[in-house]
Amino acid sequence: MKLTLKIWRQKNKSDKGGFETYQLNNVDTHASFLEMMDVLNEQLIEENKIPVAFDHDCREGICGACSMVINGRPHGPLKGTTTCQLHMRHFNDGETVTIEPFRANAFPVLKDLVVDRTSFERIQQAGGYISIGTGSAPEANNIPVNKVDADKAFDAAQCIGCGACVAACKNGSAMLFVGAKVSQYALLPQGHPERMERVLNMVAQMDEEGFGGCTNTGACEAECPKEISVANIMRLNREYISAKLSVERE
Amino acid sequence: MNWFLNFLNSTVGRKIVMSLTGLFLISFLLVHCSVNSLMFLNDDGLFFNEAAHFMASNILIRTIEIFLFLFLIIHILQSVAITRQNMKARTISYSGTSSTSTSKWYSRSMGILGSLILVFLVIHLKDFFIPSRFFDQLGFDSNGTPDMYSEVKEAFQNPAYAMIYVFSMIVLAYHLLHGFQSAFRSLGIYHKKYTPVIEFLGIAFSIIIPAVFAAMPIFFLLKK
Ligand code: HEM
Ligand code: SF4
Ligand code: FES
Numbered sequence: 001m002k003l004t005l006k007i008w009r010q011k012n013k014s015d016k017g018g019f020e021t022y023q024l025n026n027v028d029t030h031a032s033f034l035e036m037m038d039v040l041n042e043q044l045i046e047e048n049k050i051p052v053a054f055d056h057d058c059r060e061g062i063c064g065a066c067s068m069v070i071n072g073r074p075h076g077p078l079k080g081t082t083t084c085q086l087h088m089r090h091f092n093d094g095e096t097v098t099i100e101p102f103r104a105n106a107f108p109v110l111k112d113l114v115v116d117r118t119s120f121e122r123i124q125q126a127g128g129y130i131s132i133g134t135g136s137a138p139e140a141n142n143i144p145v146n147k148v149d150a151d152k153a154f155d156a157a158q159c160i161g162c163g164a165c166v167a168a169c170k171n172g173s174a175m176l177f178v179g180a181k182v183s184q185y186a187l188l189p190q191g192h193p194e195r196m197e198r199v200l201n202m203v204a205q206m207d208e209e210g211f212g213g214c215t216n217t218g219a220c221e222a223e224c225p226k227e228i229s230v231a232n233i234m235r236l237n238r239e240y241i242s243a244k245l246s247v248e249r250e
Numbered sequence: 251m252n253w254f255l256n257f258l259n260s261t262v263g264r265k266i267v268m269s270l271t272g273l274f275l276i277s278f279l280l281v282h283c284s285v286n287s288l289m290f291l292n293d294d295g296l297f298f299n300e301a302a303h304f305m306a307s308n309i310l311i312r313t314i315e316i317f318l319f320l321f322l323i324i325h326i327l328q329s330v331a332i333t334r335q336n337m338k339a340r341t342i343s344y345s346g347t348s349s350t351s352t353s354k355w356y357s358r359s360m361g362i363l364g365s366l367i368l369v370f371l372v373i374h375l376k377d378f379f380i381p382s383r384f385f386d387q388l389g390f391d392s393n394g395t396p397d398m399y400s401e402v403k404e405a406f407q408n409p410a411y412a413m414i415y416v417f418s419m420i421v422l423a424y425h426l427l428h429g430f431q432s433a434f435r436s437l438g439i440y441h442k443k444y445t446p447v448i449e450f451l452g453i454a455f456s457i458i459i460p461a462v463f464a465a466m467p468i469f470f471l472l473k474k
Contacts, residue, residue, distance in 0.1 A: 006346075104340050170353075173336070207260055217353035230440075233435070235438070
């Protein structure tokens with residue numbers, strides 16, 4: 001099939017950038033979106049032009065690297081799917097596809113479609129971990145965990161840190177991501193000893209990075225490739241309120 | 251004290267302030283709407299005037315009224331702070347468009363809806379609140395009570411004026427349609443059992459209260 005691609009090109013962080021239009025005449029409907037981008041880049045290289053820079057790594061929907069906004073939607077039109085898992089059969093012959101980087105001031109564009117998501121890493125470093133050595137897998141029945149909480153923690157742990165929630169949110173809010181990370185530990189006994197400090201530090205870092213606040217529009221949940229529930233944001237609010245009220249340090 | 255200010259200034263804390271003040275305003279709407287509904291009685295407003303006079307002169311009500319204005323001002327100031335912070339967090343919007351929207355338009359337009367409510371409130375307070383609190387601007391009904399009823403009746407018999415009210419109540423309905431349930435979420439209240447109940451009450455409240463308010467100007471227009 002034929003596609004017209006309208007792609008955001010930007011040389012570097014300080015370049016103003018703008019859209020360029022490209023024509024692809026022979027797109028395989030079985031190709032993934034990233035494979036289609038590879039074909040475009042080969043074509044550009046043959047024409048002695050600079051290929052389009054985009055992030056990708058696993059190409060199997062688990063690393064969260066493939067950040068792209070396709071026709072106004074992070075990771076494209078398909079529910080619960082990363083860009084790398086999106087196939088060209090979901091597009092129509094002759095269609096114009098607009099491809100742009102994630103937009104949020106906490107995710108500055110580095111080049112073309114590549115954005116700097118180290119702000120997420122700094123939030124993680126602020127508390128998204130357990131600070132004891134966990135050793136090898138312990139005997140499963142040593143620490144009882146109820147099934148409902150285990151399932152919720154597992155659902156939250158599916159977050160791949162891709163940033164689509166931020167890209168989807170009109171406020172550039174990272175609350176779904178942070179909510180998932182906080183929930184994943186708050187729901188399990190191993191996460192309990194540090195839960196207060198964790199939520200305080202992670203929210204403080206989130207605010208410092210310049211992410212916006214949640215206004216409960218629900219766009220994040222709708223675009224999340226792992227379908228992380230907004231219930232995690234409410235848990236983040238609860239955790240934060242109770243930590244602020246109970247922690248003794250100022 | 252430092253921790254508390256720090257809390258109120260965080261993205262989570264700001265929404266809590268928004269939520270608590272919003273919920274207070276919601277409780278006020280319920281009282282205000284109930285009292286005003288007395289205007290629908292067929293008694294030339296005698297009972298309504300009595301109730302309005304009570305609301306205007308009772309010391310407890312007047313004290314709560316001070317908090318009402320305080321909370322309204324906080325709600326507005328905080329909404330400016332939140333909206334500005336959120337606009338700063340994303341300054342470029344997308345060029346691509348998709349036919350499916352992932353969020354409701356009114357949930358994305360709370361700042362605009364709120365500002366329209368504010369414009370309405372200025373008109374409303376100037377025309378009704380001030381006369382009702384400074385009785386010398388009012389006449390008296392056959393019971394000798396300050397006659398708020400005639401004041402309202404006269405204003406609403408102007409169709410353009412009545413239409414401003416009806417429009418503003420539609421705006422309020424959308425503000426509440428998002429705001430009511432959002433306020434609970436901002437407080438961290440989200441539960442499989444209770445959230446559907448809150449959402450149902452929110453929709454009912456957002457439709458019924460503005461509809462009853464909007465019925466008042468229409469009622470007087472038809473009575474003319
Ligand atoms: C009777 C009048 C009003 C009522 C009952 C009301 C109620 C509410 C409620 C319940 C919320 C939800 C809070 C939350 O999401 O946590 C809210 C949010 C909001 N209100 Fe109001 N409000 C009123 C007037 C106003 C006015 C006059 C303005 C602005 C000038 C305003 C601007 C906003 C904004 C910007 C939000 C934030 C919404 C968001 O976070 O998405 N409101 N309001
Ligand atoms: S919550 Fe979803 S959209 Fe946000 S970073 Fe995690 S996986 Fe990506
Ligand atoms: S490339 Fe790893 S999730 Fe898409």
